[in-house]
Amino acid sequence: MKLSQRIPSSWIRGILPLLAFLSLIFFCSLSQTRLVAEEIDPEEDDYPPGLLATYKAGGKEIQRIDADIAFDWGKQAPLPQLPDGNFTADWTSLILVKQPGEYQLSAYLVGEVKVEIDGKTVLEGKRETPGWIVGPKYEQNFGEFELQVSYKKTAPEARLQLFWSSNLFGLEPIQSNILYREAGSPEVAQIWRGRTHFDAHRCNRCHQRSGQATSPAAPDLTHVTTALNPEWLVRKIQNDDAIAAHAKMPFFGFNQQEAESIAAYLYANAKNASLKKIPAPKKDKKQRKRPPAMKNSGPAKS
Numbered sequence: 001m002k003l004s005q006r007i008p009s010s011w012i013r014g015i016l017p018l019l020a021f022l023s024l025i026f027f028c029s030l031s032q033t034r035l036v037a038e039e040i041d042p043e044e045d046d047y048p049p050g051l052l053a054t055y056k057a058g059g060k061e062i063q064r065i066d067a068d069i070a071f072d073w074g075k076q077a078p079l080p081q082l083p084d085g086n087f088t089a090d091w092t093s094l095i096l097v098k099q100p101g102e103y104q105l106s107a108y109l110v111g112e113v114k115v116e117i118d119g120k121t122v123l124e125g126k127r128e129t130p131g132w133i134v135g136p137k138y139e140q141n142f143g144e145f146e147l148q149v150s151y152k153k154t155a156p157e158a159r160l161q162l163f164w165s166s167n168l169f170g171l172e173p174i175q176s177n178i179l180y181r182e183a184g185s186p187e188v189a190q191i192w193r194g195r196t197h198f199d200a201h202r203c204n205r206c207h208q209r210s211g212q213a214t215s216p217a218a219p220d221l222t223h224v225t226t227a228l229n230p231e232w233l234v235r236k237i238q239n240d241d242a243i244a245a246h247a248k249m250p251f252f253g254f255n256q257q258e259a260e261s262i263a264a265y266l267y268a269n270a271k272n273a274s275l276k277k278i279p280a281p282k283k284d285k286k287q288r289k290r291p292p293a294m295k296n297s298g299p300a301k302s
């Protein structure tokens with residue numbers, strides 16, 4: 001006896017539309033989950049990208065995340081909140097080595113640097129003028145290793161760019177796509193997120209820092225914390241007055257979290273405007289000198 005003969009056809013006819021309906025719902029829900037793009041937050045990774053950096057100068061210490069080690073600080077402090085003059089910087093991260101081989105690290109340097117991979121010193125040197133230092137060739141296994149870099153400014157200028165080469169590839173920068181860190185403090189991570197938004201949206205195309213040759217198309221944001229209240233700042237970054245006739249700043253469509261990250265980044269890089277103390281005039285009129293030129297003479301122009 002055939003199976004179809006055992007099941008009454010009217011029963012099948014009754015259940016078919018229901019089956020069709022159920023499978024329609026099933027496929028709809030499937031395609032829905034595929035269509036809704038997942039929000040990827042690299043901070044939720046066990047090992048988010050970048051290096052954890054600690055900058056120290058004049059008794060002040062600041063932590064932040066750097067994508068890689070390629071800096072030409074010149075005569076300026078590495079961060080606006082740090083005083084000018086000598087500073088130290090330490091980076092820790094994991095470095096991913098994809099192939100084993102004979103490796104060699106190099107740096108373009110002004111100052112003093114020491115690089116360790118898994119506790120082993122692979123580059124060490126000092127330069128008073130810009131130039132290369134080259135480490136010894138060494139056998140490097142593949143895998144993830146602890147990277148530790150210590151830098152000290154020792155000359156009027158500061159510069160550090162890290163490179164490596166091996167028997168498998170020529171000299172190239174140690175790039176951000178092989179550097180990972182252990183998830184650090186949420187504040188440091190938030191500022192990092194803001195910085196990547198700031199760079200990705202090229203805010204500094206218009207918001208240039210002072211000391212740059214071209215005239216800024218928009219206010220320097222260094223002193224933004226002196227004049228602006230944080231809530232307003234977040235609203236401004238979301239640009240709720242983009243339709244106003246005077247608005248020149250583009251609308252980026254940031255959500256609250258993104259705007260807050262950028263505001264946190266701006267705060268983390270802000271400088272308090274302060275007037276230099278003008279020395280009291282000396283009594284002897286002949287010896288009186290003009291007061292030194294004022295630095296940071298007020299909040300940014302807008």
Ligand code: HEC
Pocket residue numbers: 197198201202203204205206207217218219221224233236237246247248249250252262300301302
């Ligand atoms: C195309 C140029 C341009 C770009 C790109 C741009 N801005 Fe602006 N921004 C301006 C101009 C012009 C002003 C001043 C006029 C105004 O407020 O609209 C301004 C003002 C601001 C202010 C207020 C500053 C003050 O002192 O009043 C903040 C904060 C700000 N921008 C943040 C950002 C951030 C963050 C980004 C990147 C996500 C960005 N801007 C990208 C042009 C730009």
